[in-house]
Amino acid sequence: MPTLQQFRYLVAVAETLHFRRAAESVNVTQPTLSTQLRELEEKLGVQLVERSRAGVTLTPVGQQVAARARAVLRDVADISALARAGADPLAGTLRVGVVGSLGSYFLPLVIPALHAAYPRLKFYVREGTAQDLMTRLHDGALDLLFFPTPLDDPALANAALFHEPLLVVMPSDHPLGARAVVERGDLRGETVMTLEAGHRLHDTVADLCAETGAHLSLDYEGTSLDTLRQMVATGLGLSVLPALYVRSEVAREDLVTARPLADPAPGRDIGMVWRKTSARGAAYDTLAAAIRETLARTAPEVRVIE
Numbered sequence: 001m002p003t004l005q006q007f008r009y010l011v012a013v014a015e016t017l018h019f020r021r022a023a024e025s026v027n028v029t030q031p032t033l034s035t036q037l038r039e040l041e042e043k044l045g046v047q048l049v050e051r052s053r054a055g056v057t058l059t060p061v062g063q064q065v066a067a068r069a070r071a072v073l074r075d076v077a078d079i080s081a082l083a084r085a086g087a088d089p090l091a092g093t094l095r096v097g098v099v100g101s102l103g104s105y106f107l108p109l110v111i112p113a114l115h116a117a118y119p120r121l122k123f124y125v126r127e128g129t130a131q132d133l134m135t136r137l138h139d140g141a142l143d144l145l146f147f148p149t150p151l152d153d154p155a156l157a158n159a160a161l162f163h164e165p166l167l168v169v170m171p172s173d174h175p176l177g178a179r180a181v182v183e184r185g186d187l188r189g190e191t192v193m194t195l196e197a198g199h200r201l202h203d204t205v206a207d208l209c210a211e212t213g214a215h216l217s218l219d220y221e222g223t224s225l226d227t228l229r230q231m232v233a234t235g236l237g238l239s240v241l242p243a244l245y246v247r248s249e250v251a252r253e254d255l256v257t258a259r260p261l262a263d264p265a266p267g268r269d270i271g272m273v274w275r276k277t278s279a280r281g282a283a284y285d286t287l288a289a290a291i292r293e294t295l296a297r298t299a300p301e302v303r304v305i306e
Helices: 004-016 019-025 030-044 060-085 103-117 130-139 200-212 225-233 243-250 281-298
Strands: 049-052 055-058 092-099 121-128 144-149 156-171 191-193 238-242 256-259 267-275
Touching: 004 019, 004 030, 004 055, 004 060, 019 030, 055 060, 092 103, 092 130, 103 121, 103 144, 103 243, 103 281, 121 130, 130 144, 130 267, 144 156, 156 200, 156 225, 156 243, 156 281, 191 200, 191 225, 200 238, 200 267, 225 238, 225 243, 225 256, 238 243, 243 256, 267 281
Parallel strands: 092 121, 092 144, 191 238
Antiparallel strands: 049 055, 144 267, 156 238, 156 256, 156 267
16 A cells, blocks of 8 residues: 555655655655655556656646645644644644735734744744645645635635725825825826736735726736835835735835725735634634734734624
């Protein structure tokens, strides 16, 4: 029978398509990984990996086996988590994914309080695009996401955390900066920059531009919220940025300023998302309640969702 270790090696090769990088990712030598993969192929009686000077590819059946292997490894990890949860569900390391437009400005607000309440709980944090994080959650590479909601995925559970407004950010000398609130019609004809496609924020801002008659800039898309702020400061256009980022970076900046949009003001809901099969589901609900309590005390810019 195939071993779990052999499944791990196959999945590593499937993810890297490179023997050396795959071996490094699972902390073995390349000869060991190659030998174990050949043994796996012999056990299954089928070729899984095509090896050539051009690189490594998986055969069609190899791709199917790798997908099943990911599911097996995920289920084994959930079984281990179930055993640990019997002792202390909020101890150990949580592998957390967070979209890049949120993590650096949200986590510093809640981690100190979480550490004080759950000193044995540790976070491994990975930032990424929505699709990348969702794939890793389904594959079992991540345990939990802080993620825009709602989601239409029957395999996932979620707990609402907060609603975050989006604010118009502009150069400090822009005429709209003289207004306390920007009307939606004021954006007509304005150039608005946002993150590149693949980010949920991109889609939200694109919808706002279509609704208001603003011009969505495709020539100057940001790779991060900081690059958007810097491009706004040079006068390339406006941007629409999350309130927690504005609190952290825009409020202390002299070259740019932020204003709210008139109702219905744009915003996004953020929640915690995990697999329904996770053994820590009840613990995640407890964690979500602690985060909501912390935000209610420390982040007046957002509205906590009970």
